[in-house]
Amino acid sequence: MTGVGELPETRSVTLSVNGERHEIDVETRMTLADCLRRKLGKTGTHLGCEHGVCGACTVLVDGRSARGCLMLAVQANGAEITTVEGLASRGGEWHPLQQAFHEHHALQCGFCTAGILTSMVEFLGENPDPTEDEVREALSGNICRCTGYQGIVRAVLDAAGRLRARNGAIAP
Amino acid sequence: MKPPPFRYHDPGTVDEAVALVSSLDNAKLLAGGQSLMPMLNMRYVLPDHLIDLNRITDLSYIEESGGRVTIGAVTRQRDIERSDLLRRRCPLLRKALRQVGHPQTRNRGTIGGSLCHLDPSAELPAALAALDATVHVVGPNGARDVPMADFPAFYMTPAIEHDEILGAVSFDPWPAGHGSAFVEFARRPGDFAIVGVAALLEPGPDGTVGRAAIALAGVGPGPVRCAAAEERLAGRAPDADAIRAAALTCADIEAMEDIHAPSSYRRHLAVELTSRALHAALAEPGAGSPK
Numbered sequence: 001m002t003g004v005g006e007l008p009e010t011r012s013v014t015l016s017v018n019g020e021r022h023e024i025d026v027e028t029r030m031t032l033a034d035c036l037r038r039k040l041g042k043t044g045t046h047l048g049c050e051h052g053v054c055g056a057c058t059v060l061v062d063g064r065s066a067r068g069c070l071m072l073a074v075q076a077n078g079a080e081i082t083t084v085e086g087l088a089s090r091g092g093e094w095h096p097l098q099q100a101f102h103e104h105h106a107l108q109c110g111f112c113t114a115g116i117l118t119s120m121v122e123f124l125g126e127n128p129d130p131t132e133d134e135v136r137e138a139l140s141g142n143i144c145r146c147t148g149y150q151g152i153v154r155a156v157l158d159a160a161g162r163l164r165a166r167n168g169a170i171a172p
Numbered sequence: 173m174k175p176p177p178f179r180y181h182d183p184g185t186v187d188e189a190v191a192l193v194s195s196l197d198n199a200k201l202l203a204g205g206q207s208l209m210p211m212l213n214m215r216y217v218l219p220d221h222l223i224d225l226n227r228i229t230d231l232s233y234i235e236e237s238g239g240r241v242t243i244g245a246v247t248r249q250r251d252i253e254r255s256d257l258l259r260r261r262c263p264l265l266r267k268a269l270r271q272v273g274h275p276q277t278r279n280r281g282t283i284g285g286s287l288c289h290l291d292p293s294a295e296l297p298a299a300l301a302a303l304d305a306t307v308h309v310v311g312p313n314g315a316r317d318v319p320m321a322d323f324p325a326f327y328m329t330p331a332i333e334h335d336e337i338l339g340a341v342s343f344d345p346w347p348a349g350h351g352s353a354f355v356e357f358a359r360r361p362g363d364f365a366i367v368g369v370a371a372l373l374e375p376g377p378d379g380t381v382g383r384a385a386i387a388l389a390g391v392g393p394g395p396v397r398c399a400a401a402e403e404r405l406a407g408r409a410p411d412a413d414a415i416r417a418a419a420l421t422c423a424d425i426e427a428m429e430d431i432h433a434p435s436s437y438r439r440h441l442a443v444e445l446t447s448r449a450l451h452a453a454l455a456e457p458g459a460g461s462p463k
Contacts, residue, residue, distance in 0.1 A: 007177040028180035028222075029173060031213070050174055051210035052277060064250070064279040070209040071280065074180060075226060119276060140361040141274025 013077040017042060018086030026073040033057040033068030035076075036083060044084040044114050048143070055142035058115035059083050065122045084114035087121065096162040097121065097155070106155035108146035116142045116152065124160050128167070132157060175212040182224040186231065186310055186339060189223060194312045194335035196221045201337060203246055203285030206277045231284070231339065234258060242308075242342040245284025249296075250275065252283060261345040264352035264370060268299040271354065274362045284338045290328050292428065293364045293390040297324070299354060301395035302370040302387040305343040311336035324394025346383075350374045351459025353452035355445045356389070365390050366433045367441035371449035373410070373459050381405045384418075386446060391427040391438050398422055401446060410454050419447035 008027045015022050017040055024039050031050075036042040036059065048054035050069045057068035060082035087095040097117050100106070107113045116139065123130070123138040130138070135156045136149070144152060181196075183189040193199055199221035202208055211217045225231060231246035234255050241261055243252060252258060253269040272278055272286070272295050286296040287307065300320050307318040312335055320341075325331040332338060346352070356368030368389035376382030384405040386398040400421035408414045420443060427438035453459060 007179065008173075009177075009179060011180070027173065029175040029177055029212075031174065031209075034173070050213050052206060055274075055276065058276050061279075065276040066280050067206075067209075067276055069174075069213065070205050070277070072175075072180070072205075072209075072224075074182070075205075075224065122275070137361055138275070141276050 011074050013074055015076055016080045028074050030073045031069050032071040032073045032076050035073035042083045042085055046111050046114055056112050056115040058118045060118050065119050084117055097159040100155040100159035104151045104155035106151040112142055112144040120156050124163055128164055176215050176218045178219050178222045180222050182227045184227050189337055190310055192223050199223055204281035206281040207289040240342050241345050242340050243283055244340050245338045246282050249278040249281045264299050267354040268295040271295055271356055288330050288338055290330050292393055295368055298368055298387045298389035298395040299370045302372050302385040303343040305341050308340045309336045310339040327393040346372055346374055349458030351453035351456035353449040355449040357441050367438050367445055369445040369449040371453045373453045379409055380407055381410050388442055391442055415447055415450045419443045422446050
């Protein structure tokens with residue numbers, strides 16, 4: 001702890017990240033993305049522009065996508081965070097989005113991938129059967145400089161089908 | 173560590189927030205953070221105190237009472253976009269919000285934050301200007317109301333004192349059967365609009381326009397109401413000629429110039445997008461259609 005009246009100040013926060021509970025001290029000015037990477041070792045969340053434009057640091061906060069660079073870690077106190085590390089099953093089986101990205105060559109360098117995957121988890125949860133135009137619009141908040149997006153669009157559409165089939169299979 | 177060091181405060185009530193903001197020097201209020209956090213990360217702003225409003229649940233609500241709709245300042249843009257009440261009573265807000273940033277930023281961004289940041293190209297202030305909304309401000313001496321028309325004091329500066337906070341915004345929804353549209357031009361979806369147009373049309377007797385409201389984003393420091401265009405439409409049959417004549421009143425508005433577009437191009441967009449917005453509003457069920 002720093003002394004009273006001195007900066008930087010710290011606070012104790014409790015975060016649940018991919019189902020694991022963490023009690024940590026963070027500087028109040030630390031962004032959620034920096035906290036995930038530096039305090040918790042979740043380096044799958046990438047930092048590109050650090051001002052909310054590129055989308056690489058997108059994580060799910062209580063199920064909603066958010067820029068990890070535009071939130072303070074103290075603001076996530078008590079929240080459930082999902083990062084790209086939390087998408088695969090505990091047994092290591094990839095999420096249908098991850099499988100589809102692999103098969104459709106929807107990544108090259110991979111820097112943008114984590115933010116796209118987390119964004120698309122939310123998008124397909126809300127819109128399980130999107131059109132290609134809807135997928136393209138949904139991807140507009142994430143910048144990829146390698147792929148030209150064609151493979152990403154195909155992968156998201158394919159994953160939507162896989163998720164519908166999976167969810168249909170377990171529906172009553 | 174990107175943001176500069178500051179002392180962090182997270183009051184749980186409006187009173188606590190007002191007490192903090194009126195007693196601390198060089199304090200910034202943090203709502204959804206989708207504009208302030210980038211400014212902190214780039215150290216454009218160096219506050220000594222950051223007052224986070226996100227714990228004040230009393231500032232997050234959408235309600236209708238006595239025919240007037242009120243939205244709390246810290247209500248998330250995404251919650252406004254999805255509100256059944258607003259979908260029914262004020263579809264314009266959803267249409268404007270669909271063009272604000274991206275879902276990832278609307279999940280955090282708030283209506284009050286957008287109003288107070290007051291970016292010249294922002295959609296929500298333009299929509300609220302078209303709605304003749306009232307901004308409710310809370311300070312150490314109590315509450316006061318600011319009409320949306322008086323809310324922009326200067327470039328990116330709302331008419332709010334340093335010891336006040338924005339509590340809510342309210343408006344009278346237009347009657348059922350009105351038409352609305354929000355049309356903008358940006359280089360990519362989610363980019364800042366170069367020009368945006370909010371339009372509302374209420375049908376009058378015998379297929380005429382009863383009332384029209386048109387507000388532009390991206391031409392002046394704050395939203396610009398197009399009184400001349402509105403007057404041209406009221407009482408007239410909204411045919412293509414009337415819409416064209418109304419839109420053409422925007423041809424000589426004073427428009428700003430920056431690295432994104434010269435003023436002549438903004439005037440061109442103002443005319444074209446006003447025309448498109450009026451046609452779109454008119455095409456809605458109940459609003460009549462161009463003859």
